[in-house]
Amino acid sequence: MTTPRVIVVGGGPAGLMATETLLAGGARVDVYDAMPSLGRKFLLAGVGGMNITHSEALEPFLDRYGAGRAALEPAIRAFDPPQLRAWIHGLGVETFVGSSGRVFPREMKAAPLLRAWLHRLKQHGAALHVRHRWLGWSADGALRFATPDGDMAAQADAVVLALGGASWKKLGSDGAWVPWLTARGVAVSPLQPSNCGFDVGWSDFFAQKFAGAPLKAVYLTFTDAQGQSHRRQGEFVVTQGGVEGSLIYAFSARLRDEITRSGQARIEIDLLPGRDLARIEAELRAPRGADSMANHLRRKLGLEGVKAGLLRECTPKATFDDPATLAAAIKALPIVLRAPRPIDEAISSAGGIAFAGLDHNLMLRAAPGVFCAGEMLDWEAPTGGYLLTACFATGRAAGQGALAWLASRARVD
Helix, strand or coil: CCCCEEEEECCCHHHHHHHHHHHHCCCEEEEECCCCCCCHHHHHHCCCCCCCEECCCHHHHHHCCHHHHHHHHHHHHHCCHHHHHHHHHHCCCCEEECCCCEEEECCCCCHHHHHHHHHHHHHCCCEEECCCEEEEECCCCCEEEEECCEEEEECCCEEEECCCCCCCHHHCCCCCCHHHHHCCCCCEEEEEEECCCEECCCCHHHHHHHCCCEEEEEEEEEECCCCCEEEEEEEEEECCCEEECHHHHHHHHHHHHHHHHHCCEEEEEECCCCCCHHHHHHHHHCCCCCCCHHHHHHHHHCCCHHHHHHHHHHCCHHHHHCHHHHHHHHHCEEEEECEECCHHHCCEEEEEECHHHECCCCEECCCCCEEECHHHECCCCCCCCHHHHHHHHHHHHHHHHHHHHHHHHHHHC
């Protein structure tokens, strides 16, 4: 029996997991990636501490995928966070659970994990080809690649596409694959920024003084079009033109969709979550003598720096003349978001290949023998390990799907 050859396009977590799965199933695998080295975006994700997955129970974990849960659930249940951790340990990389429940490699870096993984893949026979940019298909169905030595074509018995979404194109995820798939009749939802910052339009004074300043220990509340309020504690950062950071990212899908619907999104920030409204109002009504309002806010409420600056930026001057109105603003400071930041700045992207166009093995119905995984698919998730977990899980599922399809064809032959 001839050993089947599979081409994997994309050398990120999804593509490499598909490669490992295919090798274990007896296939010969060639991996092609446009970048000078594999796993560029994976390495970037590890710069601030490699958050690989999350330790929460599986049901709430799956709920983090929102509308994408049903489509992703089979793959994630088959390779859930405990199995992912065990797989990492098998590479000789220990993990630990942080105080937030997030799971990290012991060294807090992606490089040792990627290095060990690539070494194992090479040992098992994977052929890795860098600086090979996929250009779609030729008329005879071969995959076309641009290489330093000119264009080339490659044929395979099956293909796994794991090209990522459209964020951080300098690392390889540029969404260039969309027209090639749509030309073959594949439905692709528009790619949009996810886990992204938003534009507000600060005054020059506020932007110059506070850009880069973090707002810590605040609550963010967003009320959606159905009147449902969503509230969460965390921190975010003031940028030159708006806001970004983990608390903003946690709401980014809802905020982006609201801006698409109505042209803007309004959030409310509780600047002092440790004090109730009545106590804040009482402190504001206390005589301040010769103190300026800034000193009064600092002495009575500890409100200073970027929090005090944001309060002045987002409320009319008259607000400071009425303790009740000012107290209400401190507990629910309105900020109007005008637009998400460009997709290339986003941590991840939403949209992609519609699951309706895939079978249960993640094979394209419009292109038999072509399987897809990772951020190419139409799902999104917050940061916290959910993105990587789904990429690993769908890469594994696509690899298994390709093996099953190849086996079925071999039986027919």
